[in-house]
Amino acid sequence: MDLFTLKNKIIIVTGASGLLGREHVKAILIAGGTPILLDLNQNVIDKQVEELKLIYKTEIGGYAVDITKEEQVKVNCLELMKKYGKIDGLVNNAANNPKVEESEEVNFSRLENFSVETWTKDLDVALKGTFLCLKYYGFQISNNIEGGSIVNISSDLGLIAPDQRLYYKAGLKESLQPVKPITYSVVKTGVIGLTKYISTYWAEKNVRCNAICPGGVENNQTSDFVEKLIERIPMRRMAKQNEYQGVLIFLLSSASSYINGAIISADGGRTAW
Numbered sequence: 001m002d003l004f005t006l007k008n009k010i011i012i013v014t015g016a017s018g019l020l021g022r023e024h025v026k027a028i029l030i031a032g033g034t035p036i037l038l039d040l041n042q043n044v045i046d047k048q049v050e051e052l053k054l055i056y057k058t059e060i061g062g063y064a065v066d067i068t069k070e071e072q073v074k075v076n077c078l079e080l081m082k083k084y085g086k087i088d089g090l091v092n093n094a095a096n097n098p099k100v101e102e103s104e105e106v107n108f109s110r111l112e113n114f115s116v117e118t119w120t121k122d123l124d125v126a127l128k129g130t131f132l133c134l135k136y137y138g139f140q141i142s143n144n145i146e147g148g149s150i151v152n153i154s155s156d157l158g159l160i161a162p163d164q165r166l167y168y169k170a171g172l173k174e175s176l177q178p179v180k181p182i183t184y185s186v187v188k189t190g191v192i193g194l195t196k197y198i199s200t201y202w203a204e205k206n207v208r209c210n211a212i213c214p215g216g217v218e219n220n221q222t223s224d225f226v227e228k229l230i231e232r233i234p235m236r237r238m239a240k241q242n243e244y245q246g247v248l249i250f251l252l253s254s255a256s257s258y259i260n261g262a263i264i265s266a267d268g269g270r271t272a273w
């Protein structure tokens, strides 16, 4: 199992307090690594770190860093280098997870009503934020003698268009029908572009960069939605929340030492159809 160990590896996770971020952090701990949690709320992060330390009894870092703010990323990167002396891995996970809006009056998720402000906010977190993390943390990984691994979290919706029929609500007129917003497709496809770029940029320094394209995760969705969704998934179910831990450990560890620039679907086969 040494192939999969993350022992002595300092690995940053963005959006670490979110639904999947928490699972990524646990995966790193299970494999013996040192996760550095980045998210927006220091109190939430501190509580999370405290709870994890009780279970895993190991070093864990946690910082409030808004990844869309260059100065914050820069300062945090300096602090991490001072404290740990190196960075081995980065999981670019943070993104706005746009809720599919249901409204009685105007539906702001629909393209014809979608604001430039929301467009900018969504692109800022997932694309500008990832770019800034690559610029600072990624660069430090490229200075690491052993190189390292960068994993970007895209989505099945980075590979296929959202099927808006999944969100259809009977009785609502077309102008109010809920939809997955356009920015989700844009940022999740953009993350794949970033992955390919980085996979060649520092490859000679042994920095690998791969993307995971997860399918939808069980999170108290309505049974009506789940029934429609699983019709489109060959395995006929959504993912469990901890079901991406294995692929993450694999991509961060030397078990995947020759895997670079790969866009890995983890979606129960949804994008095979």
Ligand SMILES: NC(=O)c1ccc[n+]([C@@H]2O[C@H](COP(=O)([O-])OP(=O)(O)OC[C@H]3O[C@@H](n4cnc5c(N)ncnc54)[C@H](O)[C@@H]3O)[C@@H](O)[C@H]2O)c1
Pocket (backbone or CB within 6 Å): 014, 015, 016, 017, 018, 019, 020, 021, 038, 039, 040, 065, 066, 067, 068, 093, 094, 095, 096, 097, 125, 129, 153, 154, 155, 156, 213, 214, 215, 216, 217, 218
């Ligand atoms: N949940 C799913 O079903 C699913 C499916 C496929 C892909 N994904 C992807 O997985 C990733 C995580 O999704 P999730 O469901 O855990 O989302 P989530 O909304 O639960 O978590 C996102 C986290 O990012 C943080 N964040 C937002 N803006 C930030 C910023 N500027 N700086 C730092 N942190 C910031 C939020 O505070 C939050 O904790 C996303 O990239 C999402 O697109 C999720």
